[in-house]
Amino acid sequence: MAEDDKQIPSVWARPRKERQQPLLTRESIVAEAVRLLDEEGADNLSMRRLGSRLGAGATSLYRHVANKDELLELALDAVYGELPLPDTGEWRATMTEVGRGLRATILRHPWLAAKLGEAGLAYLGPNVLRQSEFMLGVMEDAGFPPAEADQAVTTVTAYVVGVSTSEAAWLSMVARSGQSEQEWTERLWPAAERAVQDYPRLRARYAAQQGADTSGSNEDTFEYGLQRVLDGLQTRLG
Numbered sequence: 028m029a030e031d032d033k034q035i036p037s038v039w040a041r042p043r044k045e046r047q048q049p050l051l052t053r054e055s056i057v058a059e060a061v062r063l064l065d066e067e068g069a070d071n072l073s074m075r076r077l078g079s080r081l082g083a084g085a086t087s088l089y090r091h092v093a094n095k096d097e098l099l100e101l102a103l104d105a106v107y108g109e110l111p112l113p114d115t116g117e118w119r120a121t122m123t124e125v126g127r128g129l130r131a132t133i134l135r136h137p138w139l140a141a142k143l144g145e146a147g148l149a150y151l152g153p154n155v156l157r158q159s160e161f162m163l164g165v166m167e168d169a170g171f172p173p174a175e176a177d178q179a180v181t182t183v184t185a186y187v188v189g190v191s192t193s194e195a196a197w198l199s200m201v202a203r204s205g206q207s208e209q210e211w212t213e214r215l216w217p218a219a220e221r222a223v224q225d226y227p228r229l230r231a232r233y234a235a236q237q238g239a240d241t242s243g244s245n246e247d248t249f250e251y252g253l254q255r256v257l258d259g260l261q262t263r264l265g
Contacts, residue, residue, distance in 0.1 A: 051083055053091045055099045061136070064102060069138045072098070099142055104152025106136050112161045118169035119257050125162060126253045131135045133191040137199050138190035162230050170264050180261050186256050 059081055064072055074095060078085040092098045109132050113124040133140050150156075159180070166176035201211045217238065223229040 043200065051081065051087055051091060053101070056081065056088055057098070057105050058125050060098050060102045061105055064138045065136055069099070069141060074098070080195055103139065103142050104154045106132060107152065107154035107158055109135075110154075110158050112158070119261065121165050122162075122183055122257060123253065125165075126183060129184070129187045130191045130194075130249060133188070133195055134198065137195040140188055140195055145190055175263070179263075182260070183253075183256060186252060190249055190252060194249070197245075227246055 030174065056077070058079055060072065063077055063080060074085040074088050074092075077098075078088050081088075092101065111124060111128040113121050113128075115121045115124065150159075162180045162183075163173075163176050166179045167173060171179055198208070201208050204211055206214070216233075220230075220233055220237075223233055
């Protein structure tokens, strides 16, 4: 046997293999937390699980983030950084783009809507504040007094979050089934038809939709509601 193939008899004579620890920063921790939340949901987020994904111990994470609540605040603000700040030159067109952007972001990150509803989160992150400042500016420039501009922003945001939360929950349920949205709808249809037999308006609605392509219905419904909200705000400007 060649000399190089012989086993080194002492640990002190064997070259030490240094473990390559990943360089942890707050930004890298938050980015991985967002990926975990997107893939597994908020219920599966823990410092230990996140540390495992990063190849580091949970104690390493605590040097950058104090606890899970802080991590969620940071993840929420990071996702808010994806929201557009469109400059269309016209308040209604701008708010339409803002609403569409928020909906798209919630559908990309289904956990976001639930976290937005938790009173414990402080919305003091730079991306959240930047978005709020932008929307208030759009409404004030449109002619709303400052106090009413704040209420108008809240109204639009509440509509978008409410509708998108329901849509995200539906899409998450479909994804867990392993089927397409169309397949899931067709599977559910017989039970739905039986359920509405005693309700003539619902029965007629279901009958009209049977066999139709529903792939764009969520977007159509969202657009209808968003424009009606903006119609209402438009009347306040006279």
